[in-house]
Amino acid sequence: MKKTIVLLAAAMSAVAAFGWSQKGHDTVAYIAEKHLSEAAADSVASLLDGKSPVYWANWLDNASHTPDYAYTKTWHYKNIDAGTPYDEAPTIKSGDVVSAAREQIAILADSVSTRSQKQLALKILIHLIGDMHQPMHMGHFTDRGGNNVKVRFFDRDSNLHSIWDGSIMNSGHAWSYTEWQQQLDRLSPEVERATAAGNIDDWGRETYEIATRVYDYFPSGSRVSYNQIAAWTPVIEQQLLRGGLRLARVLNAIFEPDNADSPASF
Secondary structure, three states: OHHHHHHHHHHHHHHOOOOOOHHHHHHHHHHHHHOOOHHHHHHHHHHOOOOOHHHHOOHHHHHOOOHHHHHHHHHHOOOOOOOOOHHHOOOOOOOOHHHHHHHHHHHHHOOOOOHHHHHHHHHHHHHHHHHOOOHHHHOOOOOOOOOOOEEEEOOEEEEHHHHHHHHHHHHHOOOOHHHHHHHHOOOOHHHHHHHHOOOHHHHHHHHHHHHHHHHHHOOOOOEEOHHHHHHHHHHHHHHHHHHHHHHHHHHHHHHOOOOOOOHHHO
């Protein structure tokens, strides 16, 4: 029994290194799916062999732990330490969420890419656009994106990264991913376009600014309860909606003929 508990704790620690809970990634993917053009939806369905983007939304979290895809472990985040401007953040050879997202877009937009290359790039991109909107994925290198910042979530020990992956979200609303989409995805066309605007660096910089506010609000040892959930649930709602609308915009730019956006502009 003791051995089982230890193994379970280790597994939970490994999962905590990655972004948004399963429901968060599913929500981003489902919002995106709802905003695909007909041409983009057909292309996405073809590459995913008829499966929904939601089906693959969490695939990379597991795949990154396997030998075949271990090279993607650092692609889930871009760590930027306090006081470092986003544009001056050091790069790492193995890549980060920003460079990896751009790489997948380039593969998908390249006419010489093989079908299998595009299939893999699409599965990865669906996940990465979600990750880059989770504030702790633009967290500090020195504390592993908040994993080393200890907090109390009600009466249990946790850390800043973990509570942003799912604890606050799931306490704010006990919704399924379809209900999250139905409740959040209600913007006017004008506001929707403004929300989806920008490029990968604009979105990363924006998330980094939110991460800075999160660190200021939740110092090590913070107790997270009803007031904190109420204060930050709207930010999570905002980030999930942004992620979904932006993923849709990227996919429409790649797969919709004569789209006003160029994939290279991201």
